[in-house]
Amino acid sequence: MTPYGRFVLRQDQGLEMISSAMHVGFSFEGKSCQIVASIPSANGHNYLQYELDGVYQKRIKVVGNSTIPISLTAPTAGKHTVWLYKATEAHTGPIFIQKIVGNQLVALQQRNGPLIEFIGNSITCGAAADPSEVACGSGQYHDQHNAYLAYGPRVARALGANFVLSSVSGIGVYRNWNSDGPTMPDVYEKVDFQAANPQRWNFAAFTPQVVSIALGTNDFSKGDGKKERLPFDSARYVNSYVKFVQLVKAKYPKAQIALLSSPMINGKNRETLQNCLLAVKNSMDAMTPADKPLALHFFQPMQARGCAGHPNVDDHAILAQELEPFFKKLIR
Structure with a gap:
């Protein structure tokens, strides 16, 4: 098994x-x-x-x-x-x-094909994407989760690849949607992404050919409007992201790292996010010249139709279709 x-x-x-x-x-x-x-x-x-x-x-x-x-x-x-x-x-x-x-x-044993790990936030989880049984704004937060129909699994199936999702709603690189942490770099090594859990994940269990990282939506968030929220700090974001990529590379030295932007960030923030991700790529490529250069994909802007401004299952199909040629080049 x-x-x-x-x-x-x-x-x-x-x-x-x-x-x-x-x-x-x-x-x-x-x-x-x-x-x-x-x-x-x-x-x-x-x-x-x-x-x-x-x-x-x-x-x-x-x-x-x-x-x-x-x-x-x-x-x-x-x-x-x-x-x-x-x-x-x-x-x-x-x-x-x-x-x-x-x-x-x-x-059933392992299916043939490369493995892609998708690291991300609620979008990667497929959260708030499927109100077909419980309407948006009612029930529990996870009542609208549909991980199977999220963009990552869709891309992997389309390309004949295997996949794992390492994703947490509301999480960011240097801050979360309404808190300073714990962020993805703080919890990635924990088996269940819970900071207080002493049990760590065994990274020898899988060897992904590609690791996709999509973090930034929550770093840019203005929070709930009640808790004090400082303006987005590009330097902190880039520095924290570089350290996180180094952590991922330490787990998977041969993996191709791919950075994705956010389909939920538009306007000036979209440009700022893209510039930050380019800075992360340039910094990592300079530090690790013998490794594969980091790959970048900037999403087309999207007016998401799911719950609370998230992509719904149909939006995830659009995101997956956009990403297929990008990932196809990385796993060939």
């Missing part, structure tokens, strides 16, 4: 799915199989989503106090493949896959 994304295998609770779009595959014989899943909070809920025979199906609500297994049903009998995904991000809390029940169960 090859789980993709941040996970922990626990003796008592099975596979702990942690990060956005963390996924695992298996095949079964017959017409249906059952997933025994749970979450830590008896009063909470979370979401899985799945592919059946290569076709995306839907999101599945995992309710904390439910003891009923989740049944996945195929239209016909025979051999079927399932890829099971976590629809929500690490900060939503884990989903435990305790058991899979079915006939002739076989774990």
Whole structure:
């Protein structure tokens, strides 16, 4: 079995799915199989989503106090493949896959193709993108998460690549959307991106060919308008970003690093962000002349149609289409 994304295998609770779009595959014989899943909070809920025979199906609500297994049903009998995904991000809390029940169960092994790691914020998570079941402004924040249909997984599928998402809503490089931290450089090494967790992620688990970093939207944010927020500091942003790229390079010395701007930042801030990312590239390229130069992609401006100004699932399709030729060059 090859789980993709941040996970922990626990003796008592099975596979702990942690990060956005963390996924695992298996095949079964017959017409249906059952997933025994749970979450830590008896009063909470979370979401899985799945592919059946290569076709995306839907999101599945995992309710904390439910003891009923989740049944996945195929239209016909025979051999079927399932890829099971976590629809929500690490900060939503884990989903435990305790058991899979079915006939002739076989774990699916690693799919051929390069691996892309997508580091980012709520956009990369696919947060606030899918109000098809719970309308914007109602329910819990993670009720509109759809990691499977976020731009990163879409790009990877289009290019025949594998992927992992390392993303946290509201996070930035030197400050977050409404706080000074902990920022992505502070939490990237933690297994669940939580600063207080002493458990670190084992970076030997995956070797990405490309690491995509899309951070900056929240550094530019004006916050909630209540908490004091200083103007954007270009020097702090660039210096913090350079240090973070050095950290990523230390984990994956041979990976191609790609920096993405933000489709949600327009006007003068868009120009400032692009200049900052160019400064990060120039600084890193000068420091590491023997390595592959950093790649840059500046998004076209977008009027996002999801919840709270985020891209919705259709917007993510547009972003993915824009990114495909960029990533295709990097993994060839």
